[in-house]
Amino acid sequence: MSDLLNILLVGIFLPLFPMSMVFNAILENIKPSGLRVIVFMLWPLIGLLIALNSDLVIPDWLLPLALSTSLLYAIRMLTLREVNQWTGFLATSIWSLLWLPVIEGDSAELLYSFAIGMSVPLVLLVLLAAGLERRFGAAYTGLYGGLARTIPRYAGVLVTVVIAAVATPLFPTFFFMLDMVVETISSTPSAALALLLIWLFWSWAGARLIQGLIVGRASNNKIADMKVTSISFYSIVLVVLMLGGIYLAGAIL
Amino acid sequence: MERLIIVVAVLPLISALFIQLFAGRFGRSIARLSVAMTTLSFLLSGLLLALAISGSETLAIPLGSSVAVLLFDPLSTLLATIILGISLIVHLYSVRYMAEEAGYGQFFVLLDMMTAALLFMVIAGDLITLVISWYLVGVILYFLLGQDTRSQTAYRFAFWTLITYRLGDLPLILAAALLFNAYDTWSLTIIFSEVMANPNAHQVLGLPLTDVVAGLIGLAAFARSAQFLLHTWLPYTMDGPTPVSALMHAGIVNAGGFLINRFAPVFIHSSEVLHWIFIVGLITAIFGSLLMLTQNDIKKALGYSTMGQMGFMIMECGIGAFSLAIYHMFAHGVFKGTMFLSAGGVINHAREDDGIPKDELYTFAVEKRPNKVTHPWLLMAAVTLVVPLVILVFAHLLVSEDYFQKQGAIVLLFFGWVTGAQLIFASYKMRSQNVWRLVGLSILSLLIVVLGYVFISHAFDQFLYPDAAFRAQLYSAANIDSLSFDVLVVIVTLIIVSGWGITYFSEQHGHRRVQKSKRLWLNFYALISREFYVSDVYTRLSRTLLTMSSRLNVWLRWL
Numbered sequence: 001m002s003d004l005l006n007i008l009l010v011g012i013f014l015p016l017f018p019m020s021m022v023f024n025a026i027l028e029n030i031k032p033s034g035l036r037v038i039v040f041m042l043w044p045l046i047g048l049l050i051a052l053n054s055d056l057v058i059p060d061w062l063l064p065l066a067l068s069t070s071l072l073y074a075i076r077m078l079t080l081r082e083v084n085q086w087t088g089f090l091a092t093s094i095w096s097l098l099w100l101p102v103i104e105g106d107s108a109e110l111l112y113s114f115a116i117g118m119s120v121p122l123v124l125l126v127l128l129a130a131g132l133e134r135r136f137g138a139a140y141t142g143l144y145g146g147l148a149r150t151i152p153r154y155a156g157v158l159v160t161v162v163i164a165a166v167a168t169p170l171f172p173t174f175f176f177m178l179d180m181v182v183e184t185i186s187s188t189p190s191a192a193l194a195l196l197l198i199w200l201f202w203s204w205a206g207a208r209l210i211q212g213l214i215v216g217r218a219s220n221n222k223i224a225d226m227k228v229t230s231i232s233f234y235s236i237v238l239v240v241l242m243l244g245g246i247y248l249a250g251a252i253l
Numbered sequence: 254m255e256r257l258i259i260v261v262a263v264l265p266l267i268s269a270l271f272i273q274l275f276a277g278r279f280g281r282s283i284a285r286l287s288v289a290m291t292t293l294s295f296l297l298s299g300l301l302l303a304l305a306i307s308g309s310e311t312l313a314i315p316l317g318s319s320v321a322v323l324l325f326d327p328l329s330t331l332l333a334t335i336i337l338g339i340s341l342i343v344h345l346y347s348v349r350y351m352a353e354e355a356g357y358g359q360f361f362v363l364l365d366m367m368t369a370a371l372l373f374m375v376i377a378g379d380l381i382t383l384v385i386s387w388y389l390v391g392v393i394l395y396f397l398l399g400q401d402t403r404s405q406t407a408y409r410f411a412f413w414t415l416i417t418y419r420l421g422d423l424p425l426i427l428a429a430a431l432l433f434n435a436y437d438t439w440s441l442t443i444i445f446s447e448v449m450a451n452p453n454a455h456q457v458l459g460l461p462l463t464d465v466v467a468g469l470i471g472l473a474a475f476a477r478s479a480q481f482l483l484h485t486w487l488p489y490t491m492d493g494p495t496p497v498s499a500l501m502h503a504g505i506v507n508a509g510g511f512l513i514n515r516f517a518p519v520f521i522h523s524s525e526v527l528h529w530i531f532i533v534g535l536i537t538a539i540f541g542s543l544l545m546l547t548q549n550d551i552k553k554a555l556g557y558s559t560m561g562q563m564g565f566m567i568m569e570c571g572i573g574a575f576s577l578a579i580y581h582m583f584a585h586g587v588f589k590g591t592m593f594l595s596a597g598g599v600i601n602h603a604r605e606d607d608g609i610p611k612d613e614l615y616t617f618a619v620e621k622r623p624n625k626v627t628h629p630w631l632l633m634a635a636v637t638l639v640v641p642l643v644i645l646v647f648a649h650l651l652v653s654e655d656y657f658q659k660q661g662a663i664v665l666l667f668f669g670w671v672t673g674a675q676l677i678f679a680s681y682k683m684r685s686q687n688v689w690r691l692v693g694l695s696i697l698s699l700l701i702v703v704l705g706y707v708f709i710s711h712a713f714d715q716f717l718y719p720d721a722a723f724r725a726q727l728y729s730a731a732n733i734d735s736l737s738f739d740v741l742v743v744i745v746t747l748i749i750v751s752g753w754g755i756t757y758f759s760e761q762h763g764h765r766r767v768q769k770s771k772r773l774w775l776n777f778y779a780l781i782s783r784e785f786y787v788s789d790v791y792t793r794l795s796r797t798l799l800t801m802s803s804r805l806n807v808w809l810r811w812l
Contacts, residue, residue: 021809024811024812025812028812075798075805076802076805076806078799079799079802079803146402149355149402149403159396163392168388169389170385174385174388178381178430182430182434185427185430185431186434192430200420200423203416203419204419207415208412215403215404215405216402216403249381
């Protein structure tokens, strides 16, 4: 019984449906972007901390549930238009997959590296969504569009961050997904196929998000583009992420 | 010297990085840097190709202490040179063509990144580098096709391309994971040598690993090379800039042929996969050519023409003629690249003067007024059927005496014979004062084409697969039992010859179609004009998925 309760508790932080709804409900009620950043950074780490320190006995149904949760949120992302909500769903879809290395018994160091590497692009996306809200009043796809013409520097950074978040090479989430496919293909081929499907839906949702924001004619209003210092900040974080991804690849592949 | 291959691949990356950082300072002149770097990379790749031709050994070059390995071998050096040659032409063309467009610097960044991704793909010596570069080609192409960020249409079809390419990534990732699990290494050279040494050492779900991996590699190749059912993106991606279309049709779309060639040692030991590859290629070639002929939009017609050519390329792999597929890729790349890049000039010229001479070819091909045939039909039939066969057999005997022992070679000969005969058959019907002169010229051009094709493809064969035993294994892997093969040859011959007979008969006796066959014909035309409803089915499926996603969000209150 206590095992089940433990799993339910961890299932809030390493999302398992329906406990996954807790995270998204909390996220919806947090407005300050600084607080959101903290939540995005700490949430999976809390889950891992509890999971690694509570001698969990993993039941057989956990793997299918984790994969189904991830798949469910990946499918639901396809029609989301609000960027914060989209980021929350992507986080839910990604973090629920952290159950796989937990089940495989990967080292704590590796698990924390995965969690941080996969959460940083989400944090950047939260910051960018806040920037859009400041400029346009909402971070919403299909509402204004044309960011590539209106604020090209901002659009460039946004596109790169979305690409990093949806597991594109050479970012950490890509190597995590590749590692998970390699680890599951022999023991549970169906899990490997599910992972690939989830990965495909992330790309699909990412492309829809990008198209809804950057494509279209330039706005007639003068909107401030991203400052050079901010671009430097995002660029440095993305380069570090990429190097981290390559380092992670060296460790796991 | 072989290590220069690292420089070849890295130069476009350096160029992309430099343009990204300094485009604002140097303005449009930054494109010259991109051209200079591509030229340098092209010259170096040419040098490496010469080295490979001179007989340098295959070399796996590790990148530092990582798992990444680059491969110096005939296939990688040849394809690197082809990619850089086409990329250089596209770069030169784009310097002026894109000058008026917004995002000029960004375009060259993407172009250089695409060149680098393609180079890393062809010289990858390990599965990780191959998967990463294969994946990135699709992502970069998405942004190149969407260069005009105002156009929703461009992005819509760029998305089709992206999603098809992502679908094609999945089997490659699965194949890589399976191979790694079986051989505990990412290195392609080690995996291939172990596969050659003991092909049946591993099984997956009760099937031989080589069969499963070959099937997955085939699927990845189908998505990349627009094979039937995974082709819909190709004819619709014409909203991208012309240089991107040229690069895509001349280079990127050929990646399927490369991938099958790269995994040749696995295909040798797969039982039925090459037959399936042949069938998919054949269906694609037929459907692509059929759809090309019925388009009234020239750009879509070009797209379907590429699809048909990709079908032929995959078919060639399916009969074991792997090196011929590479030659086809090269020839088609040069041909289609030229067509795209000269299209603008031709349209401009045609606006001033249509320049169409009202000659025999025009009356035959455009006005569709064939000459009433008055020559002795027996003589014509003999010339039509015998001459191409004699030319083909003679040409192939010159390069290899045992050529006719291979079923794949017979298929190619058969195809050449049908095409040659069709050419001569058509030339009789053209309005000409001296039909025999015309036929003579047709035969002469056929002779030149066949000799050129045979000698060059033979040279490709010797260069890419110098081991004669390996070449023989490639052909024999594609073989079917002799009886089935002979029966198939007879059936196909009968179909083609009866087609000619029907055409001849209907032209002799006029076109008298009964109402029923006319209705059938119209239904068939409607089916083709809707492109066999393939895109409609996909659109319906994706809409269903999006509706489901939307309903799930409502039911679960967006949490």
